[in-house]
Amino acid sequence: MIKHDIVIVGGGPAGMAAAVAAYDRGVTDVVIIDREDTPGGILRQCIHNGFGLHKLGQELTGPEYATVYAVKVAERGIKVYTGTTVLSVTQDRIVTATGREGIVQIQAGAVVLTMGCRERSRGALNTPGTRPAGVFSAGTAQKLINIDGYMPGKKAVILGSGDIGLIMARRMTLEGAKVEAVCEIMPYSGGLTRNIVQCLEDYDIPLYLGTTVVEIHGKKRLEGVTIAQVDENRREIPDTRRYIECDTLLLSVGLVPENELTIAAGISMDRVTGGAIVDENCHTEISGIFARGNVLHVHDLVDYVSDEAERAGCGAADYVKNGVQAGEYIPVKAVGGVRYVIPQHINRNATGEISLFMRVAQPSGKARITARQGETILATATKLKTAPGEMEKLIIRPGLLGTGEITVEIEQL
């Protein structure tokens, strides 16, 4: 069996940032395992710009952002096993992977899980109707166009106004397709404002809020969809049905962290995030296994993925050098309008700044988000506007941490 100090599962933005951070923290025997022939993950098909403003101070396209990190990985001589898929990770950190050279087993000092996420499929939506060709998840269509150079259709409806859906509405239009509508079941869009303006308004693509696809038509290839308005309980409102002729339906209806390896390894999961339960160093409840990026919780911006994944890289490096950090764990709970908080628990002996990441349950105007421990306010921030689509962050300054449960809540102002 091969041995490496740190094995990183997944060479997307999170995996590369974690590898670089671990290396720079002094653990140089780091390897990345990635199933594609080139690292970079989903960024390689995200050819649009808007990446890197926070993290790198410049506006880049997805492939350029990936290249920045691929160069950092290469400069440090970090080995990337490409075209290699991890089959399993065990609690004693044996990583089994397969590639064209065969199946390898690696005994890792620490493992960082950075597998990213996948899109929810039509099956998961359970949309009634026929099952023709022409129904794609938005990311699959993105890959067909941007990587393979094939158009998936001529006339499209997009279900879901998440960022990938919005980006694909523009992309399809630029390549000559007609995008008839973007339908969003919620009364608000899940995407960034910037994308609504530059992907829909620029091209006069209508966005129907509170509207969903209720039936799919067509025998062999999609022929059309029926859309209808829904009430606040997402139930169809009678007499609002409308048929739209189209040959393509793109689904941008949410992302699901890809945690099959995590679950198979017996790591405790958070039912709300769909990711592992971690501490402030991204350490899961299994000793020496860390997780970060979209596999932990789905992010809005890749910049934050890189940022947070560095934390995981450092955590793994510290674990390799010093072993487990002693100390009891303080639970962190999301209450009152906050959907979840990461980390789910914090080591009482944690030093340095501790970042809390959260998402709110509902869009709101001016609001204050506060992290409390009993009567003590650990961190607070006032926001002019919050939305479920955007990640919020609080920083607990060093020395504030006491004992007892931490709660994070949002109050409308």
Place this chain on the structure above:
Amino acid sequence: MNRKLICIICPRGCQLTVSGEKDNLTVTGHACKRGQVYAIDECTHPVRTITSIVRVSNREDCMVSVKTATPVPKEAIPQVMAAIRGMTVQAPVKTGDILAENIFGSRIVATKDID
């Protein structure tokens, strides 16, 4: 002019109103200077960075992603896309390679390496 737009500079999304004449526009609703500049630019000469793909002719089923090196006028988007669609390139290509010059005041550059 009296135009309403949503600021896209940061996630806050201020509701901006631009009013006045061409050389003397006033912006209200912005929370910062950047929003004011965005509103005036958007009303006088809106620009966009265009990204797309170009076929790599000497590789099988291979596309290289590209972008305009600087933003181009919004109204020129169809012509810029037409220009990009007419291009092919030969590998190897490096990120940043200039693939076409003088495209509505900008250049088309590669955003990916193709060996």
Place this chain on the structure above:
Amino acid sequence: MERYDVLIAGAGVTGGMIARELSRYNLSVCLLEKENDVACGATKANSGIIHGGHDPVPGTLKARLNAIGNPMLFEACRQLNVPHRRNESMVCAFGPDEEPAVDRLYQRGLENGIEGLEVITGDMARQLEPALSTQITKALLIKNSGIVCPYSLTIAAVGNAMDNGVTLKRNFEINKIEKTDGLFTVCSANGETVQGEYLINCAGCAADKIAAMAGDGFYTINPRAGEYMLMDKSEGGRVSRTIFQTPGKEGKGILVTPTVHGNLLTGPTAQAVDSGDSTFTSAQQLEKIQRLAAKSVPGVNFRQVITSFSGVRSSVDGGDFIIRMSDKVEKFAHVAAIDSPGLTCCVSIAVYVVDMLAQAGLKLTEKENWNGTREDPLAFSKMDMDQKNKVIAENPAYGKIVCRCETITEGEIMESLTRQPVALDLDGVKRRTRSGMGRCQGGFCSPYIMKLIAQHTGTDMTAVTKNGGSSYIAVHKL
């Protein structure tokens, strides 16, 4: 013009199994299928149950062929290396009103000569299946019943028939049948023609039309759609046995069953539809499945659904199979109205039909070199690490994972494109390898598989379809 001893219309599980049975003999046999692949009708979308035989009315062909067909199908699954499992089943009664139905089914089973039936209490049922509802008061335990993957079975049967010399013609939608000089001349919608001495009609929902074309259309098929919901493997362990409900006001009830691949399947509903192509799902029926499945197994987590689908069964008034030589047209065999328990009976039907043809004059001489076994298409996945590494060293494509949800390699995809009956489209690859059957439903792997199909067939991705015909996926090359 191509001329065969026997033509079979329809490459579902019945037609496929008959083709295999005929391939034992020195005969030329041609299987005609209107779709781009075998197993595209009711065969690909049913419950996948190997029924014990307690249910059919005693004295019917269904009762007889089920009783003898059950062990025959288990044997064929072993020979053909088809995933199957004798997982037992239960018919559950909810309260005193339904309990007599359990006793009636038990008596019926005895009359049909079925062994391994046992009437048990609700508590005993829950001991065997802890996830069952506390409302269940009595159940019939059926120990000889099992589950099978119906399309794997059909692909294997047709593949084995082809290995033994049978010809398969796809996209052959019969639109004219003539009989002159003792020969059937069968024409397809796209202008192909074949001739045969015997014609067997296994055309499922189109059997009545084929029978009419041949000159003996004495029955009408009433297509009945059954909708299903398939759950992720995380739900697959919810029950180990197939759980039926007693027949009641809402029809035969909804079953909850594990599949041989480890998923959980619930369904079917039953509605009359226009044709065999009416495979749409509806919100009301999907809601009904959830409600009734939860009645038997309250814990089923429907958030784990990965797909819903509908299969159209071919039924007739009267309810029994129609399997006989035509009274009007010599050497024309009806094998129609094969609805439940048709899958269980596929081997017994095949043997029955071949006997029937022999009595009608078909000369059967056994081939010396007939081989009824087929190599396991899942062989690679069952290997240990050292064996796999040996295979990968010879063919590196076996090291490359294409479908990550189901862990399917490029080597296995290529096998599906090269082994009879070869996959010609994405759904064909999916049914042979399970790529795209997992939780992402092909989101990640389908462009890669399209590329492999295009490379293999020397076309580009615009020529690749989901399931033949106009089911293209990419419209043009940029």
